[in-house]
Amino acid sequence: MATQYAPDARSKANRLxxxxxxxxxxxxxxxxxxxxxxxxxxxxxxxxxESQTQFPTILPMLGAISTFSSQSSSDEDAEPYLYLHGSxxxxxxxxxxxxxxxxxxxxxxxxxxxxxxxxxHNSCNYRSAVVFGLGSPLTDPEEVEFALKLITNxxxxxxxxxxxxxxxxxxxxxxxxxxxxxxxxxxxxxxGGPSDDRADLMDEALVARxxxxxxxMYSVLGTPMESEYNKVKAVPEYLGEWVEDANSMAExxxxxxxxx
Amino acid sequence: MATQYAPDARSKANRLxxxxxxxxxxxxxxxxxxxxxxxxxxxxxxxxxESQTQFPTILPMLGAISTFSSQSSSDEDAEPYLYLHGSxxxxxxxxxxxxxxxxxxxxxxxxxxxxxxxxxHNSCNYRSAVVFGLGSPLTDPEEVEFALKLITNxxxxxxxxxxxxxxxxxxxxxxxxxxxxxxxxxxxxxxGGPSDDRADLMDEALVARxxxxxxxMYSVLGTPMESEYNKVKAVPEYLGEWVEDANSMAExxxxxxxxx
Numbered sequence: 001m002a003t004q005y006a007p008d009a010r011s012k013a014n015r016l017x018x019x020x021x022x023x024x025x026x027x028x029x030x031x032x033x034x035x036x037x038x039x040x041x042x043x044x045x046x047x048x049x050e051s052q053t054q055f056p057t058i059l060p061m062l063g064a065i066s067t068f069s070s071q072s073s074s075d076e077d078a079e080p081y082l083y084l085h086g087s088x089x090x091x092x093x094x095x096x097x098x099x100x101x102x103x104x105x106x107x108x109x110x111x112x113x114x115x116x117x118x119x120x121h122n123s124c125n126y127r128s129a130v131v132f133g134l135g136s137p138l139t140d141p142e143e144v145e146f147a148l149k150l151i152t153n154x155x156x157x158x159x160x161x162x163x164x165x166x167x168x169x170x171x172x173x174x175x176x177x178x179x180x181x182x183x184x185x186x187x188x189x190x191x192g193g194p195s196d197d198r199a200d201l202m203d204e205a206l207v208a209r210x211x212x213x214x215x216x217m218y219s220v221l222g223t224p225m226e227s228e229y230n231k232v233k234a235v236p237e238y239l240g241e242w243v244e245d246a247n248s249m250a251e252x253x254x255x256x257x258x259x260x
Numbered sequence: 261m262a263t264q265y266a267p268d269a270r271s272k273a274n275r276l277x278x279x280x281x282x283x284x285x286x287x288x289x290x291x292x293x294x295x296x297x298x299x300x301x302x303x304x305x306x307x308x309x310e311s312q313t314q315f316p317t318i319l320p321m322l323g324a325i326s327t328f329s330s331q332s333s334s335d336e337d338a339e340p341y342l343y344l345h346g347s348x349x350x351x352x353x354x355x356x357x358x359x360x361x362x363x364x365x366x367x368x369x370x371x372x373x374x375x376x377x378x379x380x381h382n383s384c385n386y387r388s389a390v391v392f393g394l395g396s397p398l399t400d401p402e403e404v405e406f407a408l409k410l411i412t413n414x415x416x417x418x419x420x421x422x423x424x425x426x427x428x429x430x431x432x433x434x435x436x437x438x439x440x441x442x443x444x445x446x447x448x449x450x451x452g453g454p455s456d457d458r459a460d461l462m463d464e465a466l467v468a469r470x471x472x473x474x475x476x477m478y479s480v481l482g483t484p485m486e487s488e489y490n491k492v493k494a495v496p497e498y499l500g501e502w503v504e505d506a507n508s509m510a511e512x513x514x515x516x517x518x519x520x
Contacts, residue, residue, distance in 0.1 A: 009303075010303075010315055035370045035373075035384070038366055040317075040318050042316055055270055055362040056300040056302055056364050057364055057390075058318070058366040058390055060366065062384070102314060102315040102316070104300065104315055104317055105318075106318040108298065108320045110295045110479075112482075113415060113416060113481075115416065115499075116423070117424050118423060118424045118431070119419065119424075120408070120427055120431040122416075122419070124322070126296065149379075152379040155373060156373060156375065156475075159382070160379060163377060163378060164378045164379075164460055164470065167379070167380055175380065208492070210423050211484070211495060211496050212487040212490045213484055213485050214487070215481050215482065215485075215499070215503060216483070216485065217295065217481055218479065218482065219370075219478065220477070220478060220480055221373075221476070222372075222476030222478065222511055222515065223476070224471070224473055224475045225453075225473050225475075225476065226473040227453040227472040227474070228453060229461060229467065230472045230473050231467050231468050232469065232470065235471060239375075239471060251482055255482065258485050
């Protein structure tokens with residue numbers, strides 16, 4: 001597997017290219033650590049709309065990148081794919097042409113608000129990845145189960161093993177998974193504090209009255225709340241650890257981003 | 261201003277339509293409370309790529325919806341517009357055809373992970389809005405300043421008044437703001453706990469060993485970290501209150517979502 005994606009017209013940074021990277025492990029980790037992905041595609045324009053210009057559509061979906069090795073393939077030719085799952089996947093299936101549906105998938109993490117002397121220089125610390133690829137409905141039952149387990153455990157570690165498995169045949173058949181062959185991808189990372197113009201920095205009165213810096217921002221998981229039909233008294237260890245680990249790292253990532 | 265958007269082929273819910281709403285105030289509040297918006301558009305296919313299928317592109321941008329009333333217009337004809345700002349706005353300017361650039365803008369808030377007996381029924385509590393509209397470069401200096409103030413204070417309340425303003429002429433000229441005329445929009449809201457199949461609910465051993473419920477998720481703001489050139493010793497009250505207010509409401513929203 002290549003460790004860098006090859007930029008092309010779709011993924012090449014047009015601006016602020018010093019923030020851009022094509023590093024595959026980073027891009028994969030940004031996708032896999034994002035609670036929800038934004039998936040963009042073009043719905044076909046129906047006859048009655050032909051005069052309309054093409055509007056893309058965005059759907060939020062769950063997804064994760066990994067490599068599926070079936071028994072019939074060798075490990076060497078295994079490439080990572082992005083698997084997407086969501087209640088809307090079925091809609092995308094119907095739109096998919098034979099060669100696959102062109103998709104753009106974005107994962108964005110906001111790490112903080114950057115407050116400068118002038119609002120013009122305000123910014124955000126963020127890490128974002130964008131992937132371009134062709135999505136096709138996944139039909140192989142073995143790979144559907146692999147993708148379901150991947151997406152489940154990617155969100156909630158060890159949940160697959162600790163809930164009812166394997167899926168029923170009906171579940172495998174009716175689960176809409178899009179398998180995306182990645183064509184190109186890129187990431188952008190903004191870190192550090194504000195950066196102001198010299199004229200503002202020289203304005204002593206402005207500097208004396210205007211707080212500048214970064215307000216870190218991060219996601220946390222709250223106390224698990226049981227369902228009406230839950231019978232397990234204590235929150236299981238694997239869930240408690242997941243919440244604790246996620247929360248212990250989250251603030252640090254946002255704080256580290258300030259130090260750049 | 262209409263209180264409901266009229267659904268059309270772009271915004272009409274295809275699945276789970278009981279979760280869908282076209283309520284304008286809700287959609288506006290989901291957009292305005294989202295730290296970063298995902299903006300999708302179609303870049304023109306260059307001659308060398310003509311054989312390629314159309315891939316949409318997604319860019320993360322800041323933005324907010326509001327109504328601009330200039331002195332030359334009456335309040336009655338004032339419609340809300342979505343104003344977008346970001347380092348990439350300039351790229352979009354170049355792509356904009358005379359009638360405006362077709363855009364899809366998404367705002368998604370994840371409120372929690374929903375854990376069911378079967379992974380097939382896992383879900384997320386979320387609130388998402390999607391807006392379809394035509395974007396055009398904003399050039400009127402008065403409205404550019406209005407949009408800059410709007411987007412600044414939408415992220416960080418009262419920051420505009422508490423930092424250097426008004427913007428310089430050079431800042432107004434070089435700020436890329438896209439003004440989006442909203443054509444249609446919709447929102448989806450998922451609340452509540454898990455919902456499992458009867459067969460799994462009747463499986464006493466499965467219910468006895470599998471924790472089910474919701475793990476709330478929410479964003480928090482951390483302790484403000486001053487810049488290298490900050491001279492204001494204490495964090496100003498308006499910033500402290502913003503952090504406190506945001507954090508005090510965030511968890512409650514995620515917990516309330518579980519109760520549906």
